[in-house]
Each structure stands twice: as C-alpha cells, then as structure tokens.
Amino acid sequence: MEPGEIHALLGENGAGKSTLMNVLYGLYQPDEGEILVDGKPLKLRGPSDAIAAGIGMVHQHFMLVPVFTVAENIMLGAEQVRGGIAGFLDRRRARREVAEVSERYNLRVDPDAVIEDLPVGIQQRVEIVKALTRDVDLLILDEPTAVLTPQETEELLTVMRSLKAAGKSIVFITHKLGEVKAIADRITVIRRGKTVGTASPEASRDELAALMVGRSVRLTVEKSPATPREPMLEVAGLVVDDDRQVRAVDGVDLTVRAGEVLGVAGVQGNGQTELIEAIMGLRPVLAGTVSLAGDRIDGWTTKKVLRAGVGYVPEDRSVDGLVKEFSVAENLVLDIYDRPPFGAGLAIKPDAIAASAKERIEQFDVRTSSADAPVGTLSGGNQQKVIVARELSRPLKLFIAAQPTRGVDVGSIEFIHSRIIRERDIGTAVMVVSSELDEVIGLADRIAVMYRGRIIGIVGPDTPREEIGLLMAGISPDAAPERGAVAAPTDGTATDGGPASDARPASEDEA
Amino acid sequence: MSDPNAQSGSPDKEPASEAQAAQTALGNTEQAEPTTGPGRSAPESKPTPTLGRLFLDNLWAANTFTVTLLSLVLAIVVGAVLMIISDPEVLSTFSYITARPSDAFSASWTLVSEAYANLFKGSIFDPEAFSGWVNGDNGWQAVLAPISETLTYTAPLVFTGLAVALAFRGGLFNIGAQGQATIGVILAALAGFLLPLPPGLHLLVAVLAGALGGAVWGFIPGILKARTGAHEVINTIMLNYIATYFLTWLIVQNGVQDPTRTDAISKAVDTSAQLPRLLGDNLRVHAGILLAVLATWAVAWLLNRSTLGFELRAVGANPDAARTAGISVTRTYTLIMVFSGILAGLGGSNMVLGSTASALTPLVVAQIGFDGILVALLGRVKPWGVLLAALLFGALQAGGNRMQSYSGISLELVTVLQALIVIFIAAPALVKAIFQLRAARAARLQTSLAKGW
Numbered sequence: 033m034e035p036g037e038i039h040a041l042l043g044e045n046g047a048g049k050s051t052l053m054n055v056l057y058g059l060y061q062p063d064e065g066e067i068l069v070d071g072k073p074l075k076l077r078g079p080s081d082a083i084a085a086g087i088g089m090v091h092q093h094f095m096l097v098p099v100f101t102v103a104e105n106i107m108l109g110a111e112q113v114r115g116g117i118a119g120f121l122d123r124r125r126a127r128r129e130v131a132e133v134s135e136r137y138n139l140r141v142d143p144d145a146v147i148e149d150l151p152v153g154i155q156q157r158v159e160i161v162k163a164l165t166r167d168v169d170l171l172i173l174d175e176p177t178a179v180l181t182p183q184e185t186e187e188l189l190t191v192m193r194s195l196k197a198a199g200k201s202i203v204f205i206t207h208k209l210g211e212v213k214a215i216a217d218r219i220t221v222i223r224r225g226k227t228v229g230t231a232s233p234e235a236s237r238d239e240l241a242a243l244m245v246g247r248s249v250r251l252t253v254e255k256s257p258a259t260p261r262e263p264m265l266e267v268a269g270l271v272v273d274d275d276r277q278v279r280a281v282d283g284v285d286l287t288v289r290a291g292e293v294l295g296v297a298g299v300q301g302n303g304q305t306e307l308i309e310a311i312m313g314l315r316p317v318l319a320g321t322v323s324l325a326g327d328r329i330d331g332w333t334t335k336k337v338l339r340a341g342v343g344y345v346p347e348d349r350s351v352d353g354l355v356k357e358f359s360v361a362e363n364l365v366l367d368i369y370d371r372p373p374f375g376a377g378l379a380i381k382p383d384a385i386a387a388s389a390k391e392r393i394e395q396f397d398v399r400t401s402s403a404d405a406p407v408g409t410l411s412g413g414n415q416q417k418v419i420v421a422r423e424l425s426r427p428l429k430l431f432i433a434a435q436p437t438r439g440v441d442v443g444s445i446e447f448i449h450s451r452i453i454r455e456r457d458i459g460t461a462v463m464v465v466s467s468e469l470d471e472v473i474g475l476a477d478r479i480a481v482m483y484r485g486r487i488i489g490i491v492g493p494d495t496p497r498e499e500i501g502l503l504m505a506g507i508s509p510d511a512a513p514e515r516g517a518v519a520a521p522t523d524g525t526a527t528d529g530g531p532a533s534d535a536r537p538a539s540e541d542e543a
Numbered sequence: 544m545s546d547p548n549a550q551s552g553s554p555d556k557e558p559a560s561e562a563q564a565a566q567t568a569l570g571n572t573e574q575a576e577p578t579t580g581p582g583r584s585a586p587e588s589k590p591t592p593t594l595g596r597l598f599l600d601n602l603w604a605a606n607t608f609t610v611t612l613l614s615l616v617l618a619i620v621v622g623a624v625l626m627i628i629s630d631p632e633v634l635s636t637f638s639y640i641t642a643r644p645s646d647a648f649s650a651s652w653t654l655v656s657e658a659y660a661n662l663f664k665g666s667i668f669d670p671e672a673f674s675g676w677v678n679g680d681n682g683w684q685a686v687l688a689p690i691s692e693t694l695t696y697t698a699p700l701v702f703t704g705l706a707v708a709l710a711f712r713g714g715l716f717n718i719g720a721q722g723q724a725t726i727g728v729i730l731a732a733l734a735g736f737l738l739p740l741p742p743g744l745h746l747l748v749a750v751l752a753g754a755l756g757g758a759v760w761g762f763i764p765g766i767l768k769a770r771t772g773a774h775e776v777i778n779t780i781m782l783n784y785i786a787t788y789f790l791t792w793l794i795v796q797n798g799v800q801d802p803t804r805t806d807a808i809s810k811a812v813d814t815s816a817q818l819p820r821l822l823g824d825n826l827r828v829h830a831g832i833l834l835a836v837l838a839t840w841a842v843a844w845l846l847n848r849s850t851l852g853f854e855l856r857a858v859g860a861n862p863d864a865a866r867t868a869g870i871s872v873t874r875t876y877t878l879i880m881v882f883s884g885i886l887a888g889l890g891g892s893n894m895v896l897g898s899t900a901s902a903l904t905p906l907v908v909a910q911i912g913f914d915g916i917l918v919a920l921l922g923r924v925k926p927w928g929v930l931l932a933a934l935l936f937g938a939l940q941a942g943g944n945r946m947q948s949y950s951g952i953s954l955e956l957v958t959v960l961q962a963l964i965v966i967f968i969a970a971p972a973l974v975k976a977i978f979q980l981r982a983a984r985a986a987r988l989q990t991s992l993a994k995g996w
Contacts, residue, residue: 312867314866314867333869333871334866334867334868334869335869335870335871336869337869338868338869339869344867346867351861351863351864352863352864352866352867353864353867354861354864355856355857355860355861355864355865356860356861357860357861358856358857358860362853366857366864366865366868367868367869367870369850369853369854370850370853375850378849378850378851379848379849379850380848380849380850380852380853382848
C-alpha cells in the first residue's frame with residue numbers, strides 16, 4: 033500500500049477478503065506470516081493496536097449504537113472525560129471533533145442526529161468520520177457499497193477521492209466491478225485465500241471477472257425473447273403498511289404473465305419488500321386484491337400460497353430464507369417437509385429427505401462438505417443456491433425472487449440467473465425484485481420501477497439506464513409510458529422533499 | 544442434532560458409571576469408551592495414530608461429554624471444601640495445621656470420603672447390604688434399595704426435564720414446569736380419590752387428568768405468547784404462583800381435605816389409581832420410571848422424526864425463516880407449550896400416584912419443576928441426555944438422604960452440588976480453562992443457555 037492510494041481488493045464471496053482485513057484490523061490473529069507497516073513488522077493484539085498503528089476499518093455491518101447520537105457513537109471507545117474522578121463525558125469536545133473532521137474532508141454529518149434516524153448512507157459516513165477522528169492513515173472499507181443506493185455510492189466514491197487527496201490510503205473491498213474500475217488505483221484479486229493477480233483499473237470487466245472466479249463468465253444474461261401468455265399474478269390497488277404502521281405500498285397495480293420476467297426496480301425501502309410479503313401472505317393486505325391464476329389469494333396463509341404453486345426467494349436469506357443451524361438437507365425441504373415423499377402423516381422420512389438433498393445438491397451445484405452440514409457453514413452464494421434449489425424443485429406457477437444475488441459471488445450469480453431464465457422458459461411467471469439495476473435490466477422482459485410505495489413506471493428492458501435511474505429517484509419523464517405510471521405525477525408533488533429538481537431525493541428521504 | 548445419543552452418552556448407560564466415573568476422576572476411561580468412541584471418526588489427514596491415542600486425544604478435547612464429566616468433578620471438589628468449612632471440628636484442626644498438618648488432612652479426608660461414600664451407598668450400591676444378603680442377614684431388597692430410591696426420585700425429574708427441554712428446542716423458556724406440575728398433581732389426585740373407577744382404568748384416567756392439567760397450564764402462556772407476544776418467562780412464573788396458592792387453598796376445602804385431619808392434607812388417592820410398584824411393596828420404585836423412559840423415547844421421536852418436531856426446531860432456531868416457509872409460528876408456539884405442559888403434568892401426577900406421596904400437601908410437588916430446568920440444561924436439552932441428567936439428580940437426592948442421616952451433612956449440600964454442576968456446565972470456557980482442554984475439533988462448545996431470552 034502506498035500513501036494516498038486506493039487499493040481495491042476483489043474476490044468472490046468466501047475468497048478471504050474480509051478475513052484478511054479482519055487480521056489487518058487485529059480482530060483475528062494470523063496463523064503465519066506478518067504485517068509490515070512502514071517496513072516494520074506489526075503485532076496486532078486487537079483493534080486498539082490497529083487504531084494505534086493508524087489503521088481504521090468500516091465494517092460491512094455497521095458497528096454503531098442505534099440509539100446514540102452521531103457524536104456519542106464517535107467518542108465510543110475513546111471517551112474523553114473531564115471533571116477528574118467524577119468523569120463527565122466530554123460531549124462538547126466530541127461534537128467539535130466531528131465538526132472538524134466533517135469540515136476537513138467535506139463529510140457532512142449532524143453530530144446531534146440519532147443514528148437510527150439516519151439513512152444507511154449517512155450511517156456509513158459516520159463510520160468513516162469515526163475512523164478519521166482516530167487519526168488513521170489507512171482506512172479499510174469492507175463492502176461499503178453493498179447497502180447503498182446508486183446515488184449514495186456515487187457520493188461515497190467522491191468522499192474516497194477527497195480522502196485520497198488528503199493523503200490517506202484506502203483498502204476498498206468489493207465484488208462490484210464497476211466501482212473498482214471507477215475508483216481504484218490498483219486492484220488485487222483474491223481467490224480461495226490466495227492472491228491470484230494484480231490488475232490495473234484499465235483492465236476490462238470481463239478480465240477482472242475471469243480473474244475472480246478463475247474462468248471466464250458471462251455477465252450479461254443470455255436469453256431468448258419471452259413468450260408471455262395468460263396473466264398469472266394480478267395485483268390491483270394493493271395497500272400495505274410496514275412494521276411501523278407506515279404506509280409502504282400505496283395502491284400498486286401490476287400483472288405478471290406466465291412465461292415472462294417482470295423486474296421490479298427501485299431503491300431499497302420503497303415498498304418492494306412489503307409488496308412481496310403481502311403477496312406471500314406474510315403481511316396483511318389493507319386494501320386491494322391479489323390473484324393467482326384467477327384465484328384471490330389475499331388473506332391466504334403463507335403455507336397455502338406456497339402450496340398453490342408460488343416459489344419465493346426472500347431478500348434476506350440469513351433471516352428469512354434459511355435456518356442456519358439446520359442441515360443443508362433439512363433446509364432443502366423447509367417448506368415441503370410435511371408433503372410426500374418427505375412427510376407421511378405425523379412422521380418425516382429422513383431417507384427421502386437425504387436422497388432428494390443429494391440429488392439437488394448435485395443439480396444446483398451447491399458446494400458443501402455434506403448434506404448434513406449446517407447450512408450456516410456454507411458461503412453466501414451456496415446458501416443462496418440452497419434456497420433457489422428448494423424453491424425451484426417443485427412445479428411452480430409463479431416464482432418471486434427478491435434480491436436473488438445479493439452478496440453472492442459472480443459464479444453463483446451467473447448460475448442463479450440462468451436458473452431464473454430457465455424457469456421462465458418453462459412457462460412460469462417470474463417476478464424479480466432487485467436494487468441492482470444491472471440485474472433487473474439483464475433478467476427482465478418488463479421493468480416496473482417502484483418509488484415510495486407506487487409503481488412509478490413500467491418500461492422495457494432496453495430503456496436507457498439513466499431513464500430508469502431517474503425513475504428510481506422518483507423523477508418520471510414527462511409522459512411515463514404504459515399504465516401504472518398514472519400515479520406518478522401526483523406522487524412527485526404530493527410528498528415533500530422530492531421535487532423533480534433535487535438530484536438526490538432518494539438518499540435523503542429514504543430513512 | 545439428529546442423533547440424540549451422539550453426545551450425551553448411550554441411553555442404556557448405568558447411572559452408576561456417571562457418578563462413579565466422577566468420583567474416581569479420570570481413572571475410569573474404559574467406561575466412557577463406548578460413548579465417546581463412535582461418532583468421532585478418525586481424522587482424514589493425520590498419519591494414522593493408534594486408536595487408543597486417538598481416543599485419548601478426543602477424550603481430552605473439549606467435547607460435551609468431557610466437559611460434563613469435569614463439571615461433576617469440579618462440583619464434587621467444591622462440595623468437599625464446603626463440607627470441611629462447615630464442620631467446626633474439622634475446621635478446628637486447621638488452626639494448628641503448621642504444627643501437625645496430618646491432623647487436618649486426615650480429619651478432612653475422613654469427613655469428605657465418608658460423606659461421598661454414603662452418597663454413593665445411598666444411591667447406587669451398598670456393599671454392606673450385599674454382604675448381608677450373601678450371609679443371609681437381609682433380603683435381596685436391601686441390595687436394590689439404593690437403586691430403587693434413585694429411580695423413584697428420577698422419574699418425575701425426567702418428565703419436567705423433558706418439558707423444559709422440549710420448550711427450549713422450540714425457542715421458549717418454560718420456567719413454568721413447576722406450575723404445570725402443580726396443576727397436574729391436583730387433577731391427578733382429584734381423579735384419584737373422587738372418581739370411583741375400576742382398577743386399571745382408574746389409574747389411566749388419573750394419569751391423563753394430570754397430563755390434562757399440565758396441558759391447560761401450558762396452553763395459557765403459549766396462547767398468550769402466540770397471540771399477543773407476551774413473554775412466556777414472565778407469564779409462566781406468574782402462573783407458578785397461581786398454581787401454588789390454588790393448591791394451598793384447595794387442600795383445605797370440604798370434600799378435598801382429609802376429614803380425619805386438621806392440617807393441610809387431602810384425602811389419599813385410591814389404591815386403584817396408584818402406579819404399581821415394580822419390586823414389591825418394600826421398595827419404592829414404581830411404574831413411573833417406565834413411563835418416563837417411554838416419554839423420553841416419545842419426545843426424541845417427536846423432535847427428530849415428526850413433522851411437528853421439524854416445525855418446532857425450525858421455529859426455535861429461526862422463527863422468521865420458519866414463517867417464510869409457511870410454518871405457522873403462533874400455532875407451533877402454542878403446541879410447544881401444550882406438549883411441554885403435558886410432560887410437566889405427568890411429572891406432577893408421578894408425585895401423587897407414585898410412592899412419594901398419596902395425598903395432596905402444599906409441598907407435594909417439591910421442586911421438580913425448577914429441578915427440571917437444571918436437568919434439561921445438564922442434559923443439553925436432548926431427550927436422552929435429559930434422562931441421564933435426571934438419573935444423576937435422582938441419585939444425588941437419594942444419596943443425599945443417606946449422607947444426611949449417616950454423615951450429618953445437610954441435605955442442602957446436594958442442592959448446592961446440583962447448582963454447581965449446572966454452573967460449570969453453563970460456563971464451558973471455565974472448565975476448559977481449569978483443565979487446559981484442547982478446543983474440540985468438530986463440535987464447537989456453545990452455551991446455549993442464554994437462548995430464549
């Protein structure tokens with residue numbers, strides 16, 4: 033690492049990027065080898081040693097106390113006290129430090145804001161400020177863009193550039209090739225715990241991807257034109273609240289036809305999650321109807337919806353998709369354990385479960401030591417394949433995949449995408465919800481853009497990215513095409529803070 | 544997880560071996576061989592060490608079995624210290640320890656070894672009774688008496704232990720086994736002395752009445768948890784109080800209280816409703832222990848081989864994923880608590896239909912509900928593990944009685960021992976540190992005890 037350099041660390045999930053950085057930050061102890069700082073070997077016994085050595089880290093999952101203010105979070109771990117033995121916390125000083133750092137690096141944060149009220153992008157900025165107040169020279173960013181909107185990502189890149197200009201070095205861990213090319217000075221690719229190559233940002237996406245997975249991969253999804261048939265899923269006037277009883281889905285109409293992929297694009301938190309959960313019977317429908325092949329399914333239990341031939345890949349696999357303590361085999365029957373041949377009456381048939389697990393592990397290329405291994409021991413991509421395998425192994429009318437490739441390595445992405453297209457081609461109606469615009473554009477035959485609980489526009493897959501990006505930000509072009517967009521003009525004005533001129537409404541209002 | 548025996552030792556293992564192994568510390572490795580040997584196959588890469596070496600390595604690795612055993616050893620050591628401290632005579636020899644250390648050590652040794660010997664004789668095997676039987680001084684019953692006592696104390700603990708363990712596997716912390724057992728004992732006793740039924744049927748009805756009582760008392764916190772999210776820990780504790788005071792009130796009501804007595808005791812259960820004794824009238828062991836083994840098997844089957852068990856484990860491990868997969872979490876929570884209550888209720892009926900008591904008194908259920916929590920934790924919330932843990936606790940109870948009457952060591956010391964064992968098991972890191980155990984290769988030791996909160 034050179035001073036003032038942005039060094040990207042690229043690798044598949046489970047390649048060892050995060051482990052390496054955790055070693056660097058003193059969280060894990062190295063078994064062999066050493067770390068050199070300014071030519072001197074460094075022994076790190078914990079994060080405080082690392083901070084003392086000028087190494088700061090922003091974790092993938094933020095290490096902030098949600099109910100504390102920004103200033104309190106920043107002083108956490110390095111509390112300044114005054115008043116001698118009485119030990120009053122010096123909040124004023126913390127606030128001043130925050131203000132100074134914000135000023136110096138042009139990182140706008142309000143020191144008195146409470147963390148849980150802030151959007152994710154700002155929370156991340158707080159983490160960066162926190163690291164900077166500790167006077168670090170080397171900043172490690174572990175998958176910083178995984179949770180950000182495109183606009184927030186853009187801002188983060190700007191911040192990184194200004195830090196670089198101030199002479200700080202940055203290690204940037206990611207598996208998004210576009211960002212790497214946009215910002216990195218040097219790229220190191222890691223595969224299975226080994227450095228497999230160093231590349232310059234001029235290298236093409238395909239070259240980098242090939243280095244990462246060790247073979248050439250297709251980044252674009254190969255598919256024939258869709259042959260849409262009868263409408264399979266029809267949603268009309270759907271209204272749903274989120275967990276805080278705030279309106280999340282506000283009158284959505286959409287149709288998915290058999291044999292087509294409807295992509296739902298949108299910045300995370302605009303009602304996509306609630307829309308799907310309502311369809312799946314996981315969330316009460318307040319108004320409107322949901323029908324599957326002509327049958328009203330709103331009000332049905334989740335089990336009944338699943339049994340009616342709906343496959344569902346939830347967006348957060350570790351929370352909603354898998355039982356980590358369960359074996360791979362058990363997870364593969366998580367929603368059909370009581371159906372023949374896996375269940376007979378009150379009993380389950382371990383033999384049948386094991387046999388089908390073996391078959392599907394092979395079919396879906398799940399890399400696991402055995403079918404009995406707890407699914408939590410698998411890498412993210414393989415965990416996702418388990419869910420996809422489970423949902424695609426029964427005859428489906430409708431397949432709903434939410435963020436099907438989030439946090440999944442390139443190799444698995446390719447596989448999952450091809451499976452989704454194959455499902456479409458056998459005549460299943462497919463709905464893909466993703467905050468990765470590339471994914472939606474690559475998979476979908478039609479793209480519905482969701483903004484603030486409404487479908488703001490439905491466009492074709494060959495619509496320019498910029499136009500979809502604007503729709504995602506709540507700015508509809510003068511006359512939005514197709515139905516569903518009728519709500520758009522009123523929406524833009526009825527809600528505050530989102531006038532069409534503001535370039536970054538989504539990131540500001542999204543909290 | 545799928546094989547209940549894998550970590551908790553083989554189910555047919557004698558209770559004797561556990562306590563004995565603990566007493567003779569680690570000199571007893573052959574006995575443990577069949578339990579630790581299989582299931583832990585040779586590592587693939589190492590240059591094939593001898594089987595014995597491998598076995599010793601694995602034994603010393605921090606697996607569940609070793610930690611449990613060493614927790615026992617530690618508890619016994621701490622117990623010995625407590626005995627010495629609490630005995631004024633022995634303590635006085637320590638005042639001149641620098642002058643004559645042998646006095647202090649021999650006095651301590653005599654006290655501790657006699658106490659533990661009595662614990663052993665009272666719970667497992669008494670050599671004097673055996674030689675007496677050989678010489679014709681006493682009958683064979685005396686030889687089996689300690690085991691009989693142990694099994695009598697074990698039976699109800701198996702039920703309450705299973706009740707807590709089952710709920711735990713479903714992600715619920717059932718502190719209410721005590722209350723469920725109390726309602727169970729009430730209904731079982733009422734059915735036992737109010738219903739004029741023929742033998743056989745009468746017993747069946749009384750046992751089922753106990754189960755029903757427990758089921759109702761489990762259903763209440765279950766449905767509250769499922770429908771309103773009310774925390775089961777708080778509700779079960781409150782229901783414990785209600786059950787206890789309901790029992791105290793009920794005993795002195797007309798038609799319930801024994802008309803010949805003025806103190807708080809109910810009529811006695813008809814003999815037609817009593818669990819048959821297994822080894823004649825002189826030994827207290829009764830059919831409850833057979834029911835307990837049956838219940839253990841049933842719970843093991845339920846957890847590992849039934850669709851309900853699958854739902855229960857899924858809900859316990861990750862309710863969100865279970866719900867997303869179409870499992871009704873509310874229904875499962877309610878069912879878990881009902882089943883848990885049934886088990887605790889059966890444990891309660893054991894207390895009045897067995898040989899411990901035949902009438903209701905305010906303390907008829909003793910502490911079986913709370914002891915059940917310890918048993919479940921000691922048994923690592925696995926059914927067969929619970930059975931073994933209940934045997935150990937039963938043995939400690941039975942032996943504690945003899946220790947009290949022969950060595951003058953208070954019975955409370957047994958409770959202290961039980962508590963110490965569970966504390967050491969709840970903190971495997973402590974045991975590992977004390978004995979410098981290697982980290983286990985396959986199974987990472989975890990403190991699962993904090994779950995459910």
